[in-house]
Amino acid sequence: MRSRGSTNWRVVGSQIFVCVCCSAAAFADLAPPLSPTNIFAPASTPAKSIFGLSLFVLVVTGAIFLVVFTLLLYSVVKFRKRKNDDGLEPPQVYGSNQVELAWTVIPVLIVVALFMATARVIASVQKTARLDNAIEVIAIGHQFWWEYRYPALGVVTANELHVPISDENQPTPTFIELLSADTDHSFWIPRLAGKTDLIPNHPNSMWIDPHEAGVYLGQCAQYCGTQHAKMLLRVYVQPRADFDRWIQEQRQPAIVGSAVSHGQRVFETTACINCHTVAGTVANGRFGPDLTHLMSRDTIAAGAAKNTPENLRQWILNPDAIKPGSLMPAMQLSDEELDVLTAYLETLR
């Protein structure tokens, strides 16, 4: 899975890490408590390749900064006009070709080194062959939520992406095809990979191979309209067995109990079904998230609120209260209709 280039970069990166012990490294040690979206706390090969390169670049630019900063500071202090100045003009110097040559050639060499290092990482991340046992996901950006489709596994879900851990010995990376249903979006989970844009009419792809279980956060990184800010990303990285169980559950059609048939009738006779799908029922809209297994998700409104009965009810009553500018309309339901509808949605496990 991991190409030779990226492995080498990890070695180089770790050498620099040990040798120079730069501030970015200290930053990385603090990473998980510092922020769940820290780019210096990589947990997947693309993010680690970038991290290795970024250490190299930080060391080089840091060294340049120190040298030039010191020279500037020295000249400002040393060559200031003194109190006891004799009033004469200093020696007039017009230039020096040798000096100019020196500070042209040295930067050129630095640029060449940085360029070669960068080109290797570009190749290692962008030119990766797909493995047969890779997970294929289609991510579709919508205003202002994420649709995920697993075409080989027959699963459709929204806003919370589940992927298996990729073991070093038995890699199961996830390849994500990125599409957009409307405007430009960008898929960015800083700890797993750099961002890639979702552009209508311009399919993109990226890959991740998370090494540790957990929930990885991120959010849309390309301005896509009013609610760009609350288009949050959540990636659930699970051990393979848990992932397979999750897939099995997601493939089931909706279970409809007779106790909530009133709520189901409200759902199926209002505009809800124009936008939402509940598999196995007449609801087959595709403008909004698939609700077949709504209650298997931790959040609603693309991560904007916890998935609790109160939030769900509030969301149906007045989406603008949670996410102003969201494209879900307020459904103008009575209190009683809201109650039964919420009760119905809560059976969609």
Add this chain to the structure above:
Amino acid sequence: MSTESIAWPSATAESRSFVDHLHDWVATVDHKRLGILYIACALVFLVIGGIEATVIRIQLIRPHNDFVSPQVFNRMFTMHGTTMIFFVVMPIQFGFANYLIPLMIGARDMAFPRLNAFSFWMTAFGGLLLYFSLVGANGLYGAGNAPDVGWFAYAPLTSQTFSLGHSTDFWTLSLLVSGFGSIGTAINIVATVLCMRCPGMTLAKMPLFAWLNLVMAGLVILAVSPLTAAQIMLLVDRYLGGHFFDTQAGGSAVIWMHFFWIFGHPEVYVLVLPAFAFASEIIPVFSRKPIFGYPVMVGATVAIGFISMSVWAHHMFTVGMGSAANTFFVLSTMAIAVPTGIKIFNWLATMWGGKIEFKTPMLFCIAFLFQFLVAGLTGVMLGCAPFNWQLGNSYFVVAHFHYVIVGGILFTLFGAFYYWFPKMSGKMYSETLGKLHFWLFLIGFHLTFDFMHIPGLLGMPRRIYTYEPGRGWDIWNLIVTIGVFFQAAGILVFLGNLLWSYYCGKAAGNDPWDAWTLEWATSSPAPAYNFPVIPTVKSRRPLWDLKHPDDPDWKYE
């Protein structure tokens, strides 16, 4: 007819009404008045754009703040970006170029005075058109007022589907109109520099200010044209059923990005080359030495001009261009660091061995050197495509380009204001207030833009009207917002200093800095005809030759 018998109508200021003065300014074709009009107009927009920035920062002071709605926030960052780029920095740079180039090259006016006036009014009306959207953009749909598509207005957010009403049209038309003004002024600058130099002033003896503005003007002609074309294509899409950017009918969103950034990146150099021009005039005078390596500085400028036309897609590393294109744009982007680095080294060498006087203009230029160094280095980081996949569109980028535009360009602009204020007004500014402005602005700048890098490294994207708690972004955003108030105080001191000095300042004299270029050879403010006799020069520092007849420059150049 004897001269005594001529009765000049309204010869004295007392007898002239306000309307007469207004008429003089509105109908003027004098390059100095137009320069001041450009600058004054831009200062008004600077205050407006600054207020928009303050609204943005107050909203982001803490997570889940609701100082403004998301709709208003999105309008604020769109208007802030558009205003600052097109109606603040560009007009100010054009204003200084207009005012100074004829004076520096010993000419009596720009090559095309009427085109000059036309260009200014196009820019000013473009700005008014943008802000008229606040009242005029509702249209039949009642959808929004100011534009809210972001200053680079990516398709298809600008299509009729996603942008109802006319707010996007106001954005498009205002840039179209001001774009004609920019191209007019650019043509004027090129013609003036090439054709109007005084006797003896060969291209190699021109002040660096004129060189840098010449390259800037060339870039404007090359860069604004594609933007204008793209705006027309967008209008065709919106009103004539075109499909250039209409992705639902086979159009391409990526084509808009290419059009925009092939304008947008040279634009950065359009804004920064005049800043280099200020530094290249101010640093030598306050170090009491000629600019180090003049021919290399010219060469580096021309190199920047050429290379800057080939780096645009480094704004697009995340749009999926493929590894070959990404690699090419990494190389071109890093290549431009070389001539830029050469410039920093030459300014440093100019100061080396000099006698540096810390007057306000020089303070701003020294801060510029430090800050531009940092901006260049974060630019190299962003130029590494893989690092950019993490940093792109995050607050790190926002911090980076504000380091360029505020830390680099605005600082030198303030330096230029103080340096040439005596020439433009005939009055000396208050050094105390100038230094107070410098320190307030320096503290505010660093509080805001140093700490703004960190939330970017911690995964905070730009253009979000609010953010979740628990991401480690809160404290940094608080510090960033606090810095804004120091900057605002600095700007108030600056404006106060300009007004106070204009009305109450001491007379400055013709040459308060003991400087070397031709604008200091005429009176302050310069008469309408600039020079009673067109000067003849023999070196790059004609006034040095005049002041040191025993040791003139032309013996060494």
